[in-house]
Amino acid sequence: MSTVVNFDKVVAVAGGFPVLAGLDLEIVKGEIVHLRGSNGAGKTSFMRVCAGLIPVSGGYANVLGFDMRDDRRSPRRHIGLLGHDNHLYKDLWVREHVEFRAAAIGADAGDAGAALRRLGLPDRLWSVPIERLSAGQRRRVAIASMLVGRPQLWLLDEPHAALDHEGRELLDEILVEAASSGATVVFASHERDLSKSVATRVVTLQGGRLLEDSGAA
Amino acid sequence: MLREALLVARKDLRVEWRSKVTLGHVAPLALLILVVFAFAFDANARLLELGAGGLYWVAVLFGGTLLIQRAFDVETEDGNFDAFRMSAIGAPSLFLGKSLGIFLQVVVLELVLVPGIALLYNVRIENWVLLLSAAVGGTLAFSVCGVLWGAMAAGLRVRATLLPLLLVPVLAPILLAGSRAFETALGVRAEAGWTWTSLMFVIAAVHTAIGLGTFGFLLEEG
Amino acid sequence: MTQALGNRHMTATPTTRVLGAVALVAVLLMALLGLVVSPADAVQGQAVRMLYLHVPSIWIAYGAFVLTSLSSALFLVRSRRRHDGGRHYDRLAGSAAEVGVIFTGITLATGMLWGRVTWGTYWQWDARLTTTVLLFVTYLGYLALRRLPADPMTRGRRAAVMALISFVNVPIVHYSVDWWRTLHQKASLSVGRRPEITGEMYWTLLYSTLAVTIVAIWLIVHRYRVIRLEEMRDEEALEALIASRLKEDDVQA
Numbered sequence: 183m184s185t186v187v188n189f190d191k192v193v194a195v196a197g198g199f200p201v202l203a204g205l206d207l208e209i210v211k212g213e214i215v216h217l218r219g220s221n222g223a224g225k226t227s228f229m230r231v232c233a234g235l236i237p238v239s240g241g242y243a244n245v246l247g248f249d250m251r252d253d254r255r256s257p258r259r260h261i262g263l264l265g266h267d268n269h270l271y272k273d274l275w276v277r278e279h280v281e282f283r284a285a286a287i288g289a290d291a292g293d294a295g296a297a298l299r300r301l302g303l304p305d306r307l308w309s310v311p312i313e314r315l316s317a318g319q320r321r322r323v324a325i326a327s328m329l330v331g332r333p334q335l336w337l338l339d340e341p342h343a344a345l346d347h348e349g350r351e352l353l354d355e356i357l358v359e360a361a362s363s364g365a366t367v368v369f370a371s372h373e374r375d376l377s378k379s380v381a382t383r384v385v386t387l388q389g390g391r392l393l394e395d396s397g398a399a
Numbered sequence: 400m401l402r403e404a405l406l407v408a409r410k411d412l413r414v415e416w417r418s419k420v421t422l423g424h425v426a427p428l429a430l431l432i433l434v435v436f437a438f439a440f441d442a443n444a445r446l447l448e449l450g451a452g453g454l455y456w457v458a459v460l461f462g463g464t465l466l467i468q469r470a471f472d473v474e475t476e477d478g479n480f481d482a483f484r485m486s487a488i489g490a491p492s493l494f495l496g497k498s499l500g501i502f503l504q505v506v507v508l509e510l511v512l513v514p515g516i517a518l519l520y521n522v523r524i525e526n527w528v529l530l531l532s533a534a535v536g537g538t539l540a541f542s543v544c545g546v547l548w549g550a551m552a553a554g555l556r557v558r559a560t561l562l563p564l565l566l567v568p569v570l571a572p573i574l575l576a577g578s579r580a581f582e583t584a585l586g587v588r589a590e591a592g593w594t595w596t597s598l599m600f601v602i603a604a605v606h607t608a609i610g611l612g613t614f615g616f617l618l619e620e621g
Numbered sequence: 622m623t624q625a626l627g628n629r630h631m632t633a634t635p636t637t638r639v640l641g642a643v644a645l646v647a648v649l650l651m652a653l654l655g656l657v658v659s660p661a662d663a664v665q666g667q668a669v670r671m672l673y674l675h676v677p678s679i680w681i682a683y684g685a686f687v688l689t690s691l692s693s694a695l696f697l698v699r700s701r702r703r704h705d706g707g708r709h710y711d712r713l714a715g716s717a718a719e720v721g722v723i724f725t726g727i728t729l730a731t732g733m734l735w736g737r738v739t740w741g742t743y744w745q746w747d748a749r750l751t752t753t754v755l756l757f758v759t760y761l762g763y764l765a766l767r768r769l770p771a772d773p774m775t776r777g778r779r780a781a782v783m784a785l786i787s788f789v790n791v792p793i794v795h796y797s798v799d800w801w802r803t804l805h806q807k808a809s810l811s812v813g814r815r816p817e818i819t820g821e822m823y824w825t826l827l828y829s830t831l832a833v834t835i836v837a838i839w840l841i842v843h844r845y846r847v848i849r850l851e852e853m854r855d856e857e858a859l860e861a862l863i864a865s866r867l868k869e870d871d872v873q874a
Contacts, residue, residue: 197771198859199862200866203867204867234483235481258484258486265478265481267477269477269479271473271479272476278413282406286488287487287530327482418796551766551779551782551783555769561766567758568758568759568787568794569790572790575797575801598639598796600794609786609789616697616779617782619778
């Protein structure tokens with residue numbers, strides 16, 4: 183059982199504020215972790231530290247085998263991060279955008295079609311400029327862009343938020359598929375039901391530290 | 400690295416193609432600036448003819464700065480810089496790709512402006528080779544400098560007002576060199592057009608080298 | 622420099638007190654030499670005395686600029702090794718830039734006044750004045766960039782990159798403007814010939830440069846210390862915040 187994320191008393195500072203104040207957390211491969219906590223608890227910051235976007239000021243952090251204090255850039259291409267933003271180019275067509283994201287991560291541009299289909303986006307939408315899509319459809323394109331890169335670690339911030347019922351079910355299926363094919367999933371969400379439907383573990387943060395942990399699966 | 404740079408450039412150009420900002424907004428604006436200069440100079444034909452070289456470059460640099468702003472707005476709008484940080488595209492490739500994209504967009508702008516000054520300011524192009532070389536050199540220098548400095552101001556709330564302030568001392572030599580080279584090419588003055596042109600290429604080369612080395616620092620946050 | 626900062630309310634230490642006293646005396650002497658002792662120029666009369674402030678100011682303007690660029694380079698190198706490394710270089714870059722912009726301003730002001738007296742106009746598009754204006758604007762841009770709110774390392778890095786690029790750009794500006802104006806030299810006659818500096822005037826100028834340099838160093842040291850104190854205050858606030866976050870969880874749990 184290999185450890186994907188190992189945080190030991192991690193302190194991280196962003197914008198002059200300690201967003202993580204001594205976080206201890208270990209996540210192993212194949213888990214689907216539901217991250218909970220009130221606003222400002224550190225959910226987004228935790229994911230950004232895992233992605234290597236925020237440096238570690240104290241403690242020890244290891245992600246995908248990389249010591250984040252020494253090298254926080256190398257693990258990034260194996261990690262998929264979906265924040266509150268969708269990271270979309272509004273002027274591009276749906277297909278063009280996902281193909282670009284695929285090429286940018288070093289994947290085959292041809293995988294774009296498969297990813298879009300998996301997210302339930304029909305062929306007829308592929309030549310539509312992203313700015314004409316609804317919020318839910320855009321979220322699906324964003325998730326497809328992540329899916330196409332086949333990351334080893336999925337970090338998603340409120341991924342279910344804009345999606346309709348069908349979209350949520352699709353996303354849950356995709357997350358379970360990803361975990362069973364060797365990836366690890368961490369998603370932050372305020373919605374409680376998700377813990378029962380898809381997550382294997384529930385972790386609650388508060389004040390930049392761990393509050394509750396339902397335990398490793 | 401080149402492959403990744405081309406990927407970025409192609410993406411930028413496609414965004415431009417779909418939104419048609421260069422052709423639709425900036426080129427007409429730049430042409431309008433040429434017209435406005437005529438108002439400012441009281442339509443004095445001799446003055447305009449003498450100043451055509453300089454006025455051309457003012458219009459190009461002004462329009463170009465707007466394009467640079469836009470190029471970075473496209474990335475900061477939806478948190479796209481994060482996506483770049485998470486991708487396999489290195490900072491130097493991003494730098495080259497964006498510079499190439501801007502270069503081509505400004506060339507389109509200039510394709511409109513050269514006939515513009517020929518028409519509005521009644522100038523004759525005596526030395527086409529010099530004119531084109533100077534245009535290429537100046538555009539190259541502008542693109543590289545603009546992207547480098549644009550990145551420095553990117554993501555900042557005050558970037559729209561800060562970027563021009565930062566850019567002016569950098570663009571001054573380009574404006575100087577471009578204007579003098581154009582004046583020679585237009586037969587208005589007998590300056591050392593080729594020396595000025597080579598200066599612009601040197602500026603482009605120097606800033607490319609610096610950009611490749613420092614873009615990584617600019618892309619990182621924290 | 623900062624180990625001596627035991628006292629949080631002042632930035633003075635025994636060393637700088639001595640330096641300050643020396644600077645004060647040096648400036649008084651400089652005024653004496655410049656205004657009274659040294660002779661008036663044959664051609665320019667009393668106006669030449671302006672140069673005793675103008676020329677050293679240019680020297681400081683460029684010297685501080687070089688210092689800022691050098692510190693910025695060192696900061697970038699150090700920040701690669703340790704994520705929080707090299708902060709003292711960043712502070713030095715900032716202090717030097719602030720002193721530099723002041724002296725660039727003085728250069729411009731004295732240059733314009735001198736020009737008014739000798740050429741009859743406040744402004745001439747000659748190489749020196751034009752380049753100095755662009756240096757001034759570069760400084761202003763750099764300081765504006767440093768003022769933007771951000772995490773200190775990000776802000777420092779961004780400013781450092783700007784300083785390095787500017788370091789390359791300023792000579793380019795200098796060269797192109799210089800060349801531009803020499804081409805036009807043939808046309809205009811009165812670009813303002815700098816007077817011949819000999820004898821007492823030469824030594825006064827040299828001494829003035831030394832005096833102004835001492836003042837500049839004194840200013841940089843104190844500005845550096847003020848920045849250091851500001852950062853120490855921010856760091857302590859941060860530590861307090863971290864501590865209170867740790868405590869609030871213990872209380873709740």
